[in-house]
Amino acid sequence: MSDAQLTARSLELLLGAWRTSAAGYQALADRIRLLVLDGRIPIGTRLPAERDLAGRLELSRTTVAAAYRQLREAGFVDSVRGSGSVARLPGRTLPLPAIGGEGMLDFTKACLPAASPLAAAARAAAEELPCFLSEPGYDPVGLPHLRAEIAERYTRRGLPTTPDQILVTVGAQQAIALIARTFLQRGDRVVIEVPTYPHAIEAIRLAGARLVPITVSAPEEGPHRLGEQNDGWDADAIEQTFRRANPALAYLIPDFHNPTGATMSPETRERVLAAAAGHGAIVVADETTAELDIDRVGEYLPMPRYADATSPGAPIIMIGSASKTLWGGLRIGWIRAERSHIQRLIGAKPATDLGTPIIEQLVVARMLPQLDEIVEERREQLRLGRETVHRLVAERFPDWSVPVQHGGLTAWVGIGAPVSSALALAARSHGLLIAAGPRFGIDGAFERFVRIPMTYTPEEYERAFTALAGAWAVAANEPVPYFDQAALPSVV
Structure with missing residues (x-):
């Protein structure tokens, strides 16, 4: 059991605007249930005493006691002698459609279908595979020719790179976890954006680090070009955060940020790197979505002055992935860093992984030379997705707001009311899986947002928005049924 205890004030903040047309105790119980299901009240956490919570919420103690009693009866609260509630x-929950089951549309995955050259590349890789069968097959570093292709792409973008500065990983998620485990010690502080990619939060927490949030907002409306002002980051606040927290590492998504779609301007990048350098922090730049532009055809943001052996500044570790541009089923990622950092990562990698699959590396190595053409294909797919999302939001939910996004995979949609978790739960019964806004935070915030991928077909969007319309009526007016947290889908 956890030793955590939730104060009445903390629970009040998590509850937000919880009062509905339902009876007071019913509305309170429903909201606490959602907080538990969403993980914002961790399992094993001691809830506030009835008297304390009643005083904080200006309710009668009888109302709070009735809410706790309903939660106990539903299996969401245990009364433990000496520990309170x-x-x-619960051990058993209401039956729900299986994730990915027949008829379910999964919008928790912001990913495109396989790039058109993949099938041919896979056949050619299979023919190439016999050349490697006499070897053990355990490849902890990456095939030399794949590392050379990755290094050459960085060089063409303006960052001279050699193959020994590349480590191939089993997807970007392994790269994040490996970096956290290698360069962080328990208790270290890590600057992290909010909202952000939820599995990065999990990997950093598993390394024992303490999260220090900085805010990134969705791009503002207006005619400004990509990378100019209003980029979503507050550079002054970031500099203050580095001075106050003295972090060991910062994890950032500077290009087509997940989930907001924002892109950090060159000026903000330089200020972040300078702040990190002043405090000896490593900057981890997650570039898994960096090449998925829609509007900046032929226009790349200048590479910042990334530190290497010949230039001073903050150490930079960059993460890339084939999964977002080529296909999610290709679990190939990579890390670009200075040689000394790569050597440390190679030494740490066998603790969780003895080798990256050879056949998938061969496929990716054959596709990378075609990446410019593939990105053009992706641009058209994402443009259509973006236009469809904007159109359907305007038609079905005129009070919702969709930010400007010049690329990436997702739209960070403002829904105008703090009911994102309820909306996501209700959508399941209408055949749609979707990620609620708080899934991308660290403190239960972002209930007024929902992430909508830009990667589906117009027909799938019609189905999804019909489901959202049905779920919206439920989420706005009625409590939703609970479900087994083990059935929550991963967010990609």
Whole structure:
């Protein structure tokens, strides 16, 4: 059981605008249930005493006691002698459609279908595979010719790179976890954007680090070009955060940020790197979505002055992936860093992985020389997705707001009311899986947002928005049924 205890004030902040037309105790119980299901009240956390919570919420103690009693009866709270009321998950829950089951549309995955050259590349890789069968097959570093292709792409973008500065990983997620485990010690502070990619939060927490949030907002409306003002980051606040927290590392998504779609301007990048350098922090730049532009055809943001052996500044570790541009089923990622950092990462990698699949590396190595053409194909797919999302939001939900995004895979949609978790839960019964806004935060915030991928077909969007319309009526007016947290899908 967790030793965590939730104060009445903390629970009040998590509850937000919880009062509905339902009876007071019912609305309170429903909201606490959602917080437990969403993970914002961790299992094993001791809830506030009835008297304390009643005083904080200006309710009668009888109302709070009735809410706790309903939670106990539903299996969301245990009464433990000496510990009060402790959050838990019920052993049995209401039946729900299986994730990815027949008829379910999964919008928790912001990913495109396989790039058109993949099938041919896979056949050619299979023919090439026999050349490697006499070897053990355990490849902890990456095939030399694949590392050379990756290094050459960085060089063409303006960052001279050699193959020994590249480490191939099993997807970008392994890269994030490996960096956290290698360069962080328990108790270290890590600057991280909010909202951000949720599995990065999990990997950094598993390394024992303490999260220090900085805010990134969706791009503002207006005619400004990509990378100019209003980029979504507050450079002054970031500099203050580095001075106050003295972090060991910063994890950032500077290009087509997940989930907001924002892109950091060159000026902000330089200020972030200078702030990190002043405090000896490593900057981890997650570039998994960096090449998925829609509007900047032929226009790349200048590479910042990334530190290497000949230039002073903050150490930079860059993460890339084939999964976003080529296909999610190709679990190939990579890390670009200075040689000394790559050597440390190579030494740490066998603790969780003895080798990256050879056949998938061969496929990616054959596709990277075609990446410019593939990106053009992706641009058209994403442009259509963006236009369809904007159109359907305007038609079905005129009070919602969709930000400007010049690329990336997702739209960070403002829904105008703090009911994102309820909307995501209700959508399941209408055949749609979608990621609620708080899934991308660290403190239960972002209930007024929902992430909508830009990667589906117009027909799939019609189905999804019909489901959202049905779910919206439920989320705005009625409590939603609970479900097994183990059935929550991963967010990609």
